Amino acid sequence: MGTIIELPDGRRGTVVYNGLDGVGIKFGEINLTKNDKELISKGVGGLWKLGVREPMPPDFDLFAEALLREPYEGAGIECVGEEFEIIKEME
Secondary structure, X not given: OOOEEEOOOOOXXXXXEEEOOEEEEEEOOOOOOHHHHHHHHHHOOOOEEOOXXXXXXXXXXXXXXXXXXXXXXXXXXXXXXXOOEEEEOOO
């Protein structure tokens, strides 16, 4: 989480998760805080407590907007391919 990438078309994004369906990015360069990373892990990484996922705060807006992978049926969000350049490694 937190790595900044650039796509061949010039758009930049921030990695917000890495899952079985691909690497999820949110467009723009975002400096994720420790709290952001904890919230992302709870919402995307499947942190389960007593069989119930913890609710996300109403103002949470770090959901992936695209996947770094080839398109597939049922993706639900844009799949931007697998070509990208790393601009800034996560800290």
